[in-house]
Amino acid sequence: MAAAEAVIREGVLRLGGGILGELLSADTGYRGPRVACGNGHEAAFTGYRGKVIDTVVGEARLRRAWYHCARCRRGRGHGRGLAPRDAELGITGASLSPGLAAMAATAGAAVPFARAAGLIRDLAGIRLTVKRVERAAEAAGAAGAAAARQEAGLVARRKVVPLPPAPLPDKLYAVIDGTGVPVTRKETEGRDGKGEDGRARTREVKMAVFFTQDKVNDEGYPVRDRASSSYIATFEPASQFAGLVKAEGIRRGSDHVRQMTVIGDGAAWIWNIASDKFPGATQIVDLYHAREHLHSLTRSLEFMLLGRKDEWLAARLEDLDYGYIDGIVDATRKYPLIGIKKDEVDKELGYFLNNAPRMRYHWFRQCGLFVGSGVVEAGCKSVIGQRLKQSGMHWTVDGADSIIALRTAEASSQWEATCLNRHNQTPAA
Numbered sequence: 001m002a003a004a005e006a007v008i009r010e011g012v013l014r015l016g017g018g019i020l021g022e023l024l025s026a027d028t029g030y031r032g033p034r035v036a037c038g039n040g041h042e043a044a045f046t047g048y049r050g051k052v053i054d055t056v057v058g059e060a061r062l063r064r065a066w067y068h069c070a071r072c073r074r075g076r077g078h079g080r081g082l083a084p085r086d087a088e089l090g091i092t093g094a095s096l097s098p099g100l101a102a103m104a105a106t107a108g109a110a111v112p113f114a115r116a117a118g119l120i121r122d123l124a125g126i127r128l129t130v131k132r133v134e135r136a137a138e139a140a141g142a143a144g145a146a147a148a149r150q151e152a153g154l155v156a157r158r159k160v161v162p163l164p165p166a167p168l169p170d171k172l173y174a175v176i177d178g179t180g181v182p183v184t185r186k187e188t189e190g191r192d193g194k195g196e197d198g199r200a201r202t203r204e205v206k207m208a209v210f211f212t213q214d215k216v217n218d219e220g221y222p223v224r225d226r227a228s229s230s231y232i233a234t235f236e237p238a239s240q241f242a243g244l245v246k247a248e249g250i251r252r253g254s255d256h257v258r259q260m261t262v263i264g265d266g267a268a269w270i271w272n273i274a275s276d277k278f279p280g281a282t283q284i285v286d287l288y289h290a291r292e293h294l295h296s297l298t299r300s301l302e303f304m305l306l307g308r309k310d311e312w313l314a315a316r317l318e319d320l321d322y323g324y325i326d327g328i329v330d331a332t333r334k335y336p337l338i339g340i341k342k343d344e345v346d347k348e349l350g351y352f353l354n355n356a357p358r359m360r361y362h363w364f365r366q367c368g369l370f371v372g373s374g375v376v377e378a379g380c381k382s383v384i385g386q387r388l389k390q391s392g393m394h395w396t397v398d399g400a401d402s403i404i405a406l407r408t409a410e411a412s413s414q415w416e417a418t419c420l421n422r423h424n425q426t427p428a429a
Helices: 002-025 084-089 098-110 113-124 130-156 238-251 268-277 287-321 325-333 339-354 361-366 374-388 397-411 413-428
Strands: 034-036 042-055 058-069 080-082 171-182 202-216 222-224 230-234 259-264 282-285
Touching: 002 042, 002 058, 042 080, 042 098, 058 084, 080 084, 098 113, 098 130, 098 397, 113 130, 130 238, 130 397, 171 238, 171 268, 171 374, 202 238, 202 374, 202 397, 230 238, 230 374, 230 397, 238 268, 259 268, 268 282, 282 287, 287 325, 287 339, 287 361, 325 339, 374 397, 397 413
Parallel strands: 171 259, 259 282
Antiparallel strands: 034 042, 042 058, 058 080, 171 202, 202 222, 202 230
């Protein structure tokens, strides 16, 4: 039966491509003896040319009118040719139909390009080379990223004002972090790295996840609203990433919610964004990162604490849970240190002192707020890591950025669908 299905599908694809080609060729795109070339000149009709394009229903052959502009120079003395019908169908300079290009982009964003080509072949019966899948995915991602950044710029400058979410959530969170993506050697030239040779092998992607919360559970812990997460990520520096974060916050209702909260791991660039773009927001250092720093502080004091290490650490963790940073500082400074150990301890204490107002965990929990950044760390792993950090991968920044744009859009799709559904229901309600 499988063999019969394969034969029939191949025949259906040949038939479908033929029908589609005849249907599209019914209008050849002849628009008179002359048409605008797009550069301020006129192109003259020279005849008809064929074009083969791969579609979701098989290979289609088109016949369309061809125009030539002698004044548009490209190369040595060659004019520029164009087919108005190609532009109308969205296939100018393309060998894939919009539908098949979208299919290739979806597959290429989900899995490595070679596997994506295999999935399209096995599931749709369409044979594409790995390179065509890669080009389709990167082109779609680049176009999507450009459109999203243009819209974000308009929103951030208040040129476009999105409608607030309906119904309006009680609390909105922005959780921000960064993760490295392996890139080619050319992309890291002149950059310092953490390896023994001092050479960088990754470029940082900055990510922000926005989600909402209206409820706490029976134990008083906050519960994230289902399907409320939206994602943005980019290789851009913090100054440009900040604009994207601001625009997404506005889109998610930061100007209207009762409680806006920004959670990060303690990096200065995160708090710069939070203070500049959301000055009224509550800032919280991720509790689990703070605990890691406390463990690091304990290791630096281990040679003095000796057998009291576990007891001392337990007491300091209790201090941290209550936001009692002075207790951590006082307990640490009881031990006189010099040299390297003093530098290590001072660095860790600086982390707690600089972030003390962001570590009032007991108070935050009483207010029913999240104090962890697990949602963005999961996003870094699922949205970025699972696709772009597999063994042997080395990306160009442009190529990786395109795939990231596709994956963040897909990860945000649940919230987009939920929001659209709510807005559609509002008039009826």
